[in-house]
Amino acid sequence: MRALVWHGKEDIRCDTVTDPEIEDGRDVIVKVTSCAICGSDLHLFHNFIPAMLPGDVLGHETMGEVVETGRGVKGKLKKGDRVVVPFTIVCGECDQCKRGYFSVCQKSNRKKHLADKVFGHATAGLFGYSHLTGGYPGGQAEYLRVPFADTTVQKVPEGIPDEKLLFLSDIFPTGWQAAVQADIQPTDTVAIWGCGPVGQMTIRSAILLGAEQVVAIDNIPERLEMAEAAGAITINFDEESVVERLNELTEGEGPEKCIDCIGMESHVTPTMPDTVYDRAKQILLAESDRPHVLREMIYVCRPGGLISIPGVYGGLVDKIPMGAAMNKGLTFRMGQTHVQRWTADLLRRIEEEQIDPSFVITHEVPLDQGPEMYRTFRDKQDSCIKVVLNP
């Protein structure tokens, strides 16, 4: 089969690889009908996530049709079922899964020993996201083996196009969880840093959950325009001060809820000197992540407020103003998304036409154009916001 394979920094190729095979009774093989490139795939493209190996198949936003099932699936899934494959692999049996904390499933990471060393304790297995999360081959491919399939996948009905359902695999639940864990109240101003795909989903989730004001921060005009289309107030940080504008919008009090949809690769610009400092340290391997957004959120957030972090961080950050965070009594909520906790509810909201997540798609191409689209997406060329690949 064909698959997008990681060969090194900025080196992704559409390779011919062997087909995946059932290894365990709870496995199924899915024939991929649609998959997408995620913003967090760019951290792999830049080689900022440790423990990637040449030959790793990428991709964690996937949907398709079940074509083969293991014996242990016991009728919960059958050939021909249409499924969305969440990026988190979950056993459904461990204490964390029973609590709904699926992204820290205790059983699904098959390379637990590695993650234990790096994170202290292992987190869930993820598709196509380094050997720290199990080294599972990803879904930017024609076929995908899904472990623990009976508890991992979300069955979806026929009659709704892939484009509306595909993002149940990651960015829609990720944006939703980012907003839900901020416990949005009708009087809240919610400030969202980053108007990439996850940022766009977070903006819509905050609007649906009834925030009084949603403020979107970025410097790419077309991304800000897409945010504005959903009713967000926008701030272009190239043109105005984020802190001043947020204070102005909240009568000097600061937003109650701040959401970081950027993560470890904050934009670097001489007008924000800490970003240059972070980049220099990152190049010299003295810091792995660039946390400008975290600093800004802690500074501008209203005392007693909440900081929600769906953006991916991979390692060590520097110069975090913990004094401000502690004295202001801020609450931090973060983590990979517990996708399976939200998918059924979000599927209903798509069916009821509360939202159509396909709005975010700007490019749809065959799988073999994937390597080139990684570059287009990274360089934000051709107004690219979200790429869907058709194997």
Next chain:
Amino acid sequence: MTNILSITSLSNITRSEGDPKVIHSGPSSRGVPDSLAKALGWFSLGLGLTELLAPRRITQALGMEGKEALVRVYGAREIGSGILSLSVDKNLGLWSRVAGDGLDIATVLTALRSDNPKRDNVGIALALLVGITAIDLIDARSSTARHSRKVGRQRSYQDRSGFPRGVQASRGAARDFKTPPDLRHAPPLAAVSQHTSAA
């Protein structure tokens, strides 16, 4: 490209039996300017280390004795350019190489004196520097063109609300959602006031 890199085959020892393994490799997302930037980055590192560790050999070859400290500074600069050229900020690295080439040429030109017994070596060094500058310049320009956003060719997304019922109707449309107890934050102000007055 049908050859499989040996490191890719080697990494297969970490994969399970049912995992896909590379049979044939396709074209890379890395273009010619990117590959050239990588080569120039490694060249910078090699040259920079030589300048830092063996400046006397360079000054002697060019008849520039006494300039060892300057060569070491240039070596450090070269290493900086090399690291940048190998990073995702390769355009910055390549343009810093072009600027460095200018400095190198200006410095070596000062040794092109009639009384310099190594004048021939200086001529060869200058020819090499001009050649490298041309390569650096071509690659810096190609890489910048390849990775830059085109100004003024922006698509319009003003109709992409994602709300089939419209923005106004969608504000608060999911208020039926009950925040799970483990994700609740500060209670609404009204609730706190009631609690305080009751107490």
